[in-house]
Amino acid sequence: MTIRLASPLASDSIVDGEGLRTVLWTQGCNLRCPGCHNPATHDLRGGFETSVALLQIQLSQIRLQRGLTLSGGEPFLQVAPCATLASFVKKKLNWDVWCFTGFTMEQLQSDEKYLPLLREIDVLVDGPFILAQRDLRLRFRGSRNQRIIRLSKTSIP
Ligand code: SF4
Secondary structure, eight states: OEEEESSOOEEEESSSSSSSEEEEEBOOOSOOOTTOSOGGGOOTTOSEEEEHHHHHHHHHTOOSOOEEEEESSOGGGSHHHHHHHHHHHHHHSOOEEEEEOSSOHHHHHTOGGGHHHHTTOSEEEESOOOGGGBOTTSSSOSBTTOEEEEOOGGGOO
């Protein structure tokens, strides 16, 4: 199984969720939010392709992380590889999983194709970046419409 990434795994982040985290920057996003902080990740054919198996080896070698953060780009455009990696770090490394998405929680809950990844996520930061609602004081979010949602098994169909 392969995945398209914008950059290599980045460990030891303290700004992409709670605790020390490794970030997976997925490549590709269709939303094109005006003012997006990371437009280089939009092109669905940009970045580079790598194997999930190789990423699993790399993740296993990273120490002292609390979790994995899926960001991008739009992780929900690559449900299968992202879900595989999320499941791997939870089961094998005992990490938690955060995910930053431009979709809302309601959009993800109502479409079956997103559920395999949604079920692996502990904390979802949802919604598009809206320039008119930009607020630099927000923790882990760019605009006021975005929410930090702690998921439980009951919140996902
Ligand atoms: S969803 Fe995120 S990556 Fe996609 S355009 Fe909006 S801010 Fe940028």
